[in-house]
Amino acid sequence: MFESYSHLDKELAWHLFRQIVEGLTHIHGQGIIHRDLTPNNIFFDARNDIKIGDFGLAKFLKLEQLDQDVDASEMIGVSVDGTGQIGTYFYTAPEIEQMWPKINEKADMYSLGVVFFELWHPFDTAMERHIVLSDLKQKGEVPPAWAAEFPEQASLLRRLMSPSPSDRPSADELLQNAFPPRMEYEMLDSK
Numbered sequence: 001m002f003e004s005y006s007h008l009d010k011e012l013a014w015h016l017f018r019q020i021v022e023g024l025t026h027i028h029g030q031g032i033i034h035r036d037l038t039p040n041n042i043f044f045d046a047r048n049d050i051k052i053g054d055f056g057l058a059k060f061l062k063l064e065q066l067d068q069d070v071d072a073s074e075m076i077g078v079s080v081d082g083t084g085q086i087g088t089y090f091y092t093a094p095e096i097e098q099m100w101p102k103i104n105e106k107a108d109m110y111s112l113g114v115v116f117f118e119l120w121h122p123f124d125t126a127m128e129r130h131i132v133l134s135d136l137k138q139k140g141e142v143p144p145a146w147a148a149e150f151p152e153q154a155s156l157l158r159r160l161m162s163p164s165p166s167d168r169p170s171a172d173e174l175l176q177n178a179f180p181p182r183m184e185y186e187m188l189d190s191k
Contacts, residue, residue: 019049033059
């Protein structure tokens, strides 16, 4: 999805992020945990609006389970590489990797954090991407220059990628708060 942009301006990055969050709000409202939210599973439609796709690893909850965590025994899945790992490494929440007994939509919020970071931090090479995302995943570290340039984004990223799911905001909570800000043209479209 993001390959076509060499550098996103702030307004566009916030706009894309807001659309992804709105998509997650809808998905979670339908009782679905995506479990593999990555840039490769985020698409543009003919109007350049974001669409979330590839629900091959999604967990579809019954309506009566919406306010409950999902039992890990119901979370068995197979990844593209056949390892049995659910999701894509850099984007997979710790609770899924560690097979916690209960999983909820906050697992998608962790993945959203990595996608959010990639919106704000373009990479020049695949190796740079691997190193930076490895540090983010394994140590929770972002490049200091990036954090200094984007302190609000760094703060939001820390919340989204908290090791504790209960410390992560839900998609709905994000939309109710200042992040992601609505752009002027979005406010006009919603009236």
